[in-house]
Amino acid sequence: MLEKRYYDGLLDVTRFTRKELLESFRMAGYMLSEASFYKKVEELVKNGQIIRVGRNVYSLPDDKRLTYEYKYSELAEEVAQEIAQQYPYVNFSIFEFVQLNDFVNQLIAHNVIFLSVEAEIMDFVFETLRDKYPGKVLINPTIEIYHQYWSDNMIVLGKLTTEAPKGQKASWHTRLEKILVDIMAEPLLLASISRAEYPHIYKDAFDRYIVDENGLFRYASRRKVTKKIKELIRKETDIVLRTKE
Secondary structure (H helix, E strand, C coil), rough: CCCCHHHHHHHCCCEEEHHHHHHHHHHCCCCCEEEEEHHHHHHHCCCCEEEEEEECEECCCCCCECCCCCCCHHHHHHHHHHHHHHCCCCCCEEEEEHHHHCCCCCCCCCEEEEECCHHHHHHHHHHHHHHHCCCCEEEEEEEHHHHCCCCCCCEEEEEECCCCCCCCCCCCCEEEEEEHHHHHHHHHHCCCHHHHHHHHHHHHHHHHEEEEEEEEHHHHHHHHCCCHHHHHHHHHHCCCCCCCC
16 A cells, blocks of 8 residues: 555545645655656556546545456467567557456357457458458458357457557556447447446446546547446446546
């Protein structure tokens, strides 16, 4: 946990700004430069000792909540390695359908690899993967095509939304915030997940893991589902948001 002397002045508040945290540091006798303080804040966030809940707004962690992590399948790791080797400067992300088994009641038995890449290079990536995994790769399929050609461990290639949150351990990992937005925005996921599962997915995610609400709603805005997500949270869960984003 964050050493108590750092945040003595913050114990009675649920949220605090970066400026208030700096003042708390200084009250504890730490005279840090702005650069040193910025580095310290990023270190505290990375280690889970404070939680970023808005733009320059933080809170102390709930001991019960964890930083979201997921162990990717061998196929996902193999695809990621192939893309990284062939296109070393391209941004991409991978989401596995079975990742949702951490949250849903009706477990998913068969996996799908959802690979998102920058639009300009999608066709080249498709050709690369089609040669390596013949008959297993679809590019921007409609819901009808997706279900018609579905197979276990299929790879679905789509466009990466600009400013999508990147993974912490590896940039291609899909962060929890991105999952929560994509399941509300991606037609293929909307057609594959029971509507009854959504409140439970959100409630379980917020109860068990640290959620960067600012990052969540910034990405939701890019995908035009902010209102949809807030209505779900307000009407169908007891989640109390820490930020007014």
